[in-house]
Amino acid sequence: MTFEPRRTVLYDLQKAAGARCINFGGWDMPVQFTSIIDEHRAVRTSCGVFDISHMGEVFVSGPRAFDWLQHLLANDLAKCPVGGGQYTFLLNERGGVIDDLIIYRMAEDNFLLLVNAAKIDEDVAWLQKHATDGVTIDNRSDKMSALAVQGPEAARIFREVFQCEMPARNTFIAMEKCRGAIIAAGTGYTGENGFELFFANSLAGDIWAAVLKAGAKPCGLGARDTLRLEMCYPLNGSDLSPDRTPLEAGLGMFVALDKANFLGRDALLAQKAAGLPAKLVALRMTEKSPPPRAHYPVLIDGQPVGETTSGALSPSLAEGIALAYLPPGLTKPGQVVEIDIRGRPFTAVVEKKPFYRPSSTRTA
Amino acid sequence: MNVPDNLKYAESHEWILVEGDTGTVGITDHAQNELTDIVYVDPPKIGAAVTAGQPAAVVESVKAASDIYSPVDGEVIEVNESLSSEPALVNTSPYENGWLYKIRLSNPSQLDALKSPDDYRAQIG
Numbered sequence: 124m125t126f127e128p129r130r131t132v133l134y135d136l137q138k139a140a141g142a143r144c145i146n147f148g149g150w151d152m153p154v155q156f157t158s159i160i161d162e163h164r165a166v167r168t169s170c171g172v173f174d175i176s177h178m179g180e181v182f183v184s185g186p187r188a189f190d191w192l193q194h195l196l197a198n199d200l201a202k203c204p205v206g207g208g209q210y211t212f213l214l215n216e217r218g219g220v221i222d223d224l225i226i227y228r229m230a231e232d233n234f235l236l237l238v239n240a241a242k243i244d245e246d247v248a249w250l251q252k253h254a255t256d257g258v259t260i261d262n263r264s265d266k267m268s269a270l271a272v273q274g275p276e277a278a279r280i281f282r283e284v285f286q287c288e289m290p291a292r293n294t295f296i297a298m299e300k301c302r303g304a305i306i307a308a309g310t311g312y313t314g315e316n317g318f319e320l321f322f323a324n325s326l327a328g329d330i331w332a333a334v335l336k337a338g339a340k341p342c343g344l345g346a347r348d349t350l351r352l353e354m355c356y357p358l359n360g361s362d363l364s365p366d367r368t369p370l371e372a373g374l375g376m377f378v379a380l381d382k383a384n385f386l387g388r389d390a391l392l393a394q395k396a397a398g399l400p401a402k403l404v405a406l407r408m409t410e411k412s413p414p415p416r417a418h419y420p421v422l423i424d425g426q427p428v429g430e431t432t433s434g435a436l437s438p439s440l441a442e443g444i445a446l447a448y449l450p451p452g453l454t455k456p457g458q459v460v461e462i463d464i465r466g467r468p469f470t471a472v473v474e475k476k477p478f479y480r481p482s483s484t485r486t487a
Numbered sequence: 488m489n490v491p492d493n494l495k496y497a498e499s500h501e502w503i504l505v506e507g508d509t510g511t512v513g514i515t516d517h518a519q520n521e522l523t524d525i526v527y528v529d530p531p532k533i534g535a536a537v538t539a540g541q542p543a544a545v546v547e548s549v550k551a552a553s554d555i556y557s558p559v560d561g562e563v564i565e566v567n568e569s570l571s572s573e574p575a576l577v578n579t580s581p582y583e584n585g586w587l588y589k590i591r592l593s594n595p596s597q598l599d600a601l602k603s604p605d606d607y608r609a610q611i612g
Contacts, residue, residue, distance in 0.1 A: 154550060155523065155550070158523050158524050159523070159524050159548075159549040159550060160524045160549060345549060345550050349549065411571075412527075413527045413529055413545070413547050413552065414526060414527055414547055414549070414552075416552065435549065436526045436527070436547075436549060438549070465529070465545065
């Protein structure tokens with residue numbers, strides 16, 4: 124099977140801004156512009172902008188939309204008011220993660236699901252498989268673009284570009300700006316203050332230019348990955364999978380086990396009663412080592428007990444950091460393990476999440 | 488990109504400086520520019536035998552670990568210790584302070600198979 128990587132409508136403008144691209148989830152996306160470390164620091168100290176147009180926008184509406192989504196999603200949608208956003212999961216019957224997503228409540232009976240690029244087709248197929256009367260599923264991923272603007276300067280940039288205040292964390296506003304309809308949400312994947320914009324493809328060039336002019340630095344997926352890893356935000360396909368539950372991933376606070384039945388709930392309750400087989404922990408290298416990366420064995424007394432699912436040199440901490448599923452008894456902060464890097468063991472310790480606490484983050 | 492005239496080049500973007508029976512190996516300006524943000528260098532062990540075209544060292548950028556292939560056969564006689572505290576020297580000074588290791592050449596005729604500066608310039612366009 125061969126397929127051409129897809130490109131967002133901003134591809135040419137980003138190439139012109141110096142983007143170096145890689146294939147990510149079937150998309151030809153910038154991994155960096157100047158330097159991953161520089162872009163990471165820009166987001167931590169000023170502001171960066173990421174093209175996230177590869178992500179999927181799926182609208183679900185209709186008189187039965189709320190009840191139906193409440194059954195398909197793990198978090199409690201009743202706690203998401205109109206104008207709010209909520210982190211949640213699509214789970215399979217085994218409680219495993221199909222996708223993690225943000226749901227925005229556009230109206231009482233109208234929702235926008237922001238889903239991972241590589242999972243758009245699978246998510247939509249899953250939704251359609253469970254489709255019912257009174258619910259309309261409208262996948263607008265190909266028609267919409269999106270930008271994430273993140274960092275301490277994001278609020279100023281928002282004011283400069285849109286002449287109004289940036290929406291608060293986990294809320295959004297629908298605006299008519301730049302000659303089009305824009306959804307602006309106080310969400311992100313970096314831990315910093317910031318916003319994400321969703322809009323028709325035709326507006327992408329103008330908004331990209333306006334955000335750059337206001338001072339945001341173009342950033343690629345490389346910095347996006349190191350930024351999210353410092354916050355211990357999971358990446359689906361790496362840290363989340365159909366064979367791991369959100370409870371194992373340490374994301375139980377986004378799963379409403381107390382709400383009426385939802386897909387995967389029985390499996391989660393059974394898993395909770397039986398005890399979790401493993402837990403996703405944060406590991407920090409405590410000796411000089413090559414950067415940890417995904418799929419390195421984690422050892423105790425030379426014996427493998429798990430493997431890393433993500434890893435990087437943290438640009439903020441200048442230390443190697445990683446996530447790994449470890450069995451019970453080895454998941455408490457302070458637990459010392461070794462990570463096998465090319466056949467050599469290096470010492471690491473289980474840390475409390477997150478690795479890094481951004482200075483710009485307001486108290487949520 | 489800087490391609491000094493006094494060096495020989497491997498297609499896999501390593502350079503070698505030959506002085507008598509000693510060769511100093513590093514990666515090219517083009518290679519460091521492609522990798523960017525080098526954060527760790529895993530050098531070969533002193534005394535190790537390295538083989539032309541086989542991995543001899545690992546250079547890690549933020550985004551990836553990259554094998555460095557020995558341009559020719561030899562025995563490692565010295566590694567650049569300063570890279571352990573300052574791996575970014577490979578970015579800032581790829582042909583001088585950012586050299587990786589030195590070997591005693593065991594098969595100098597292999598040098599003839601390497602690229603001239605002009606051939607390497609043509610390769611990287």
